[in-house]
Amino acid sequence: MLHTVNKSPTERNVLESCLKYLKKGSVVLLIEDGVYGALKGSSTTTMVEKTLKNFPIYALYPDIEARGMQDRVIDGIKLVDYSGFVDLVAEHTTVQAWL
Amino acid sequence: MSEATGRVDMEEDTSGKVKKFLYVNRKAPYGTIYALESLEVVLITAAFDQDVTLAFLDDGVYQLVKGQHTKGIDVKNFSPTYRALEGYDIEKLYVEKESMETRGLKESDFIVPVKVMSAGEIADLMLTQDVILSF
Numbered sequence: 452m453l454h455t456v457n458k459s460p461t462e463r464n465v466l467e468s469c470l471k472y473l474k475k476g477s478v479v480l481l482i483e484d485g486v487y488g489a490l491k492g493s494s495t496t497t498m499v500e501k502t503l504k505n506f507p508i509y510a511l512y513p514d515i516e517a518r519g520m521q522d523r524v525i526d527g528i529k530l531v532d533y534s535g536f537v538d539l540v541a542e543h544t545t546v547q548a549w550l
Numbered sequence: 551m552s553e554a555t556g557r558v559d560m561e562e563d564t565s566g567k568v569k570k571f572l573y574v575n576r577k578a579p580y581g582t583i584y585a586l587e588s589l590e591v592v593l594i595t596a597a598f599d600q601d602v603t604l605a606f607l608d609d610g611v612y613q614l615v616k617g618q619h620t621k622g623i624d625v626k627n628f629s630p631t632y633r634a635l636e637g638y639d640i641e642k643l644y645v646e647k648e649s650m651e652t653r654g655l656k657e658s659d660f661i662v663p664v665k666v667m668s669a670g671e672i673a674d675l676m677l678t679q680d681v682i683l684s685f
Contacts, residue, residue: 461653487653517579517627
């Protein structure tokens with residue numbers, strides 16, 4: 452299952468919730484303000500790094516770049532463009548868009 | 551406050567008194583319209599020659615991060631506007647320390663010079679204002 456998260460983890464607790472519901476084969480894609488979850492050195496970094504050991508996490512690069520985060524992304528998070536976003540959706544039978 | 555006092559205050563409003571306006575910015579820049587709208591109202595306030603102060607708390611500190619490039623999301627990059635505020639005599643920009651630090655940011659990551667303050671200091675600042683607008 453592909454989980455998308457579009458809210459900042461320091462504004463809402465949706466990233467934390469989403470990460471609790473990951474199961475075998477789950478993939479996370481951070482979009483819009485959700486990309487703040489990809490930040491190095493923040494209060495949510497440890498939680499995200501732990502998750503990365505078991506699940507792939509992607510972030511939408513145009514959203515990273517818009518927010519000036521291009522040099523501050525956690526190692527191991529994969530960056531995708533819009534066509535990569537479409538590929539992820541096509542690869543998974545279910546998409547859960549967390550709000 | 552008596553009714554009479556209220557009337558006196560209203561008369562003062564129309565006589566061109568300069569008030570102290572504090573804008574409290576708590577939202578990240580592009581996920582919602584709040585940051586841009588705040589900036590618009592700040593500029594309007596400055597056009598009326600009012601005393602303007604900006605505070606950046608919580609996710610609001612993300613508004614000031616350097617290196618924003620918004621071509622990829624097809625949205626206007628308004629971050630250079632913070633640099634233009636000086637030209638409108640808006641020079642009091644305060645960032646709350648803990649908000650900055652818990653997001654892995656340093657003073658040098660910001661697009662404009664700011665003063666970093668504790669939440670307590672910003673709370674004191676709030677007490678000195680005539681109008682506080684929260685975005």
